Amino acid sequence: MAVSVILKTLNEEARIGAAIESVLAALDGIGGEIIIADGGSRDRTLAIAADYPVRVVQLDPATAPSCGIGPQLGFQYSREPFICLMDGDMLLDSGFLPEALAFLDAHPRIAGVTGHVEEMNQTSLEYLRRGRRAAPENRTGPIDRMNGGGLYRRAAVEQAGYLSDRNLHGYEEFDLGVRLRLHGWSLHRLDRRFVRHFGHALNAYALLLRRWKSGYLRGIGELLRGALGQPRWRHLVRELPELKLWTGVYAWLAVMIALPFAMPSPLAGLAIDAALTAGIIGAMSLKQRSLSLGLYAVVAWLFHAAALPLGFLQARKAPDAWIESRIVRDGS
Secondary structure (H helix, E strand, C coil), X not given: CCEEEEEEECCCCCCHHHHHXXXXXXXXXXXXXXEEEECCCCCCHHHHHCCCCCEEEEECCCCCCCCCHHHHHHHHHCCCCEEEEEECCEEECCCHHHHHHHHHHHCXXXXXXXXXXXXXXXXXXXXXXXXXXXXHHHCCEEECCCCCCEEXXXXXXXXXXXXXXXXXXXXXXXXXXXXXXXXXXXXXXXXXXXXXXXXXXXXXXXXXXXXXXXXXXXXXXXXXXXXXXXXXHHHHHHHCHHHHHHHHHHHHHHHHHHHHHHCCCHHHHHHHHHHHHHHHHHHHHHHHCCHHHHHHHHHHHHHHHHHHHHHHCXXXXXXXXXXXXXXXXXXC
């Protein structure tokens, strides 16, 4: 029951050493391999990783990194019957793999199992939201995706076609979950810690801008584009609550634009716009029990809604095609 542990990296020199050491400790007595799947780091990430018994692979310089390409890059070099996926700024809990392997052994139709991602970053509104026990990232039992990573069964992934769609800048875990479920597999979250995640030490709004520039926010549009004409299209439309949210955001923006022209006085229309916006922020603040989280949620809606059509129009490559890359170090 050996495990291929894939660590996705991009400029993780501050954390990669500790991440590798946590995986080495977790693999003790289990066996397997560690694959560093690098998206083109320009810091000392690869030099640090090369000091450990790991395989280091890196994207070809002409290939742009994305959330979806990193896992698939590691997967195409992996060999073991189980795949553990995590980020280079995470620390793997030492007891997770034995418990997860035992769970998969006892439940042969479960394709993947994960646990809680403990957010160590307490400065960003984004990570504070994720860290709440009721957040989707923390629900236990049967789940539709394994955000943050976890342990997958290779046989299930191969039946689903590929681990991760290289075209996606986000929602790659949900895409995999849908493909697995279409083949009769399921996913599960244990009520125990999987990893500790340190994340980006950025202000939430700076992180939002970074995700806009990197293309991360286009993920849902890219996901929908990739599913056009595929059996999973109906599942995506039915199961993604965000689609109803973005439809509501588009309707809100249309009303905001129309009101100043529809009212007898443009100022009256603008006043209604302001009141409507304040009401939406207030409602979200009550739901989140925080004014700052409520305001951030509304701003994030606008960014996501603007990015969706851009992602939908993005050109695609075959998701299961070989990813051009090089082996920097073969620690096998």
